[in-house]
Amino acid sequence: MNYYDEIKERLIKSEIYDKAKDYAKDRNKVNVYYEIGKLLSEAGKEYGKNIIKQYSEKLMIEVGKKYNERNLRYMRQFYEVFSGTKWNALRSKLSWSHYRIVLSLKNTDEIIYYLTECENRNLTYRQLDELVRCGYYNRLSDNTKSKLAIEDKLGINDLIPNPIIIKNDLLTENISEYALKQMILNNLDDFLKQLGYGYSYVGNEYRIKIGDRYNYIDLLLYNIEFNCYVVVELKITEFKKEHIGQVLVYMNYIDEHLKKINQDKTIGIIICKEDNEYVIKYCFDDRIIVRKYELIG
Numbered sequence: 349m350n351y352y353d354e355i356k357e358r359l360i361k362s363e364i365y366d367k368a369k370d371y372a373k374d375r376n377k378v379n380v381y382y383e384i385g386k387l388l389s390e391a392g393k394e395y396g397k398n399i400i401k402q403y404s405e406k407l408m409i410e411v412g413k414k415y416n417e418r419n420l421r422y423m424r425q426f427y428e429v430f431s432g433t434k435w436n437a438l439r440s441k442l443s444w445s446h447y448r449i450v451l452s453l454k455n456t457d458e459i460i461y462y463l464t465e466c467e468n469r470n471l472t473y474r475q476l477d478e479l480v481r482c483g484y485y486n487r488l489s490d491n492t493k494s495k496l497a498i499e500d501k502l503g504i505n506d507l508i509p510n511p512i513i514i515k516n517d518l519l520t521e522n523i524s525e526y527a528l529k530q531m532i533l534n535n536l537d538d539f540l541k542q543l544g545y546g547y548s549y550v551g552n553e554y555r556i557k558i559g560d561r562y563n564y565i566d567l568l569l570y571n572i573e574f575n576c577y578v579v580v581e582l583k584i585t586e587f588k589k590e591h592i593g594q595v596l597v598y599m600n601y602i603d604e605h606l607k608k609i610n611q612d613k614t615i616g617i618i619i620c621k622e623d624n625e626y627v628i629k630y631c632f633d634d635r636i637i638v639r640k641y642e643l644i645g
Contacts, residue, residue, distance in 0.1 A: 351391035352403055355384055359411050374443040381444060385427025388420060400424065425451050429459065442466055445473035449480055457497055458485045469545045478541075482513050504574045504615055505637050507544040512619055514539065516643035528582050528641070529566055543617070546573030556601050565598050576612040577602045583620040587638050591618050595636055 362380040391399050400420045407415040426447060446466055450459045462485065466476050479485075485493075487509030495502055515535040518527055532539045533552060540547040547569050554565040567580035579598045583591060595616040602614045616636040623640045 349390075351387050351394075351399075352406065355387050355403060356407060356411060358384060358387075359407065359415060363412065374445075377444045378442070378447065381423045382427055382430065384420075385423040385425070386431070388424040389427055392424070422448060422451055429456060443473060446476055449473060449477050453480070455485075457493065461485050461496055465545075475541075482542075484509055487511065504544070504571060504576075505634070508617065508637055508639055509542070510623070511640045511642040512539075512542050514542075514641050514643055516645055523584060523643075525566070525582050525584050528584060531643075532567070532582075540569070543569075544573075546571045547578065548572060550577070556598065556605070558597065558601060563598070568602070571615070574612060574615070575610075577606060577614040579614060579616045581616070581618050583618060585620065586622040587618060587620040587624045587640075591620070592633065592636060596633070599635065 358380055362376060388400060388403070391403075401417050404415060404417040404420050407420075429451065430447075442463060446463065450462050453459050453462075462476060462480060465471060465479065469475075471479070488496075489506070489510065492502065492506040494500075495506060514528070514531055515538060516523075517531050517534050523531075529552060536549060540549065548571075550568040550570055552567050554568040556563050556565065565579055566582045569578040569580060570576070571578055579595055579602060581591065581595050581598070595618055599614040599616045607614060613635060618636065618638045619641050620638065621640060623638050
């Protein structure tokens with residue numbers, strides 16, 4: 349088989365198709381590059397590793413400069429990573445730009461996670477790039493990764509990473525709870541994405557009246573995916589057992605006064621400077637999630 353002529357012909361057809369069928373060019377490009385990757389993989393087994401360099405030198409002259417050695421290696425890697433059943437389920441739904449971003453990763457489970465997130469959350473390739481750069485997958489628990497690997501059902505607790513990255517507009521480590529909240533509000537969209545998908549903003553310093561006193565919830569959110577309110581409390585100290593009691597009171601209030609009969613029970617998220625595994629162990633409540641924060645400039 350003349351691998352080079354086959355590769356050249358498919359790339360030329362792809363170039364023509366891209367110009368004539370703009371609405372479907374991303375899907376076509378993904379399919380063609382997968383096929384090219386397969387040919388490159390087979391050619392390498394027959395003629396040796398240097399064959400990609402030889403092909404790229406000719407293709408850059410005869411088809412286009414973008415078909416350099418690096419991009420051909422991406423195509424081969426693309427085929428080798430996605431040649432299984434998982435690839436077949438994803439191949440027509442994302443652009444080549446999405447795949448290019450995740451090809452820099454070595455863990456196949458991590459790659460599949462990010463691409464699945466792109467589908468579920470309708471992420472652009474730029475949004476995907478942000479997730480990869482902040483190491484979102486690596487901040488998920490081992491238990492969550494195990495569930496993902498076997499496609500087990502995930503709860504809201506599984507999907508919130510640890511730590512939660514917060515953009516530090518003040519560029520200082522010595523902050524108050526008020527300042528921490530302002531950082532979040534200044535970058536609210538980014539913060540909601542950090543928590544996962546399905547979150548919407550309800551309010552901050554949300555006032556509730558318990559007895560004859562007013563209390564204020566740092567952040568009140570709603571998760572569309574899990575159909576529940578989410579109480580968020582911010583602490584600039586290590587996690588303490590009394591934080592559980594405070595958040596639980598707020599959650600119960602929301603359940604009694606805001607929650608509708610068709611909605612699930614309220615979830616609580618405590619975001620603190622340091623978590624404490626011993627306190628978490630003995631104060632465990634599956635509706636309360638404890639995460640530490642990490643500031644970035």
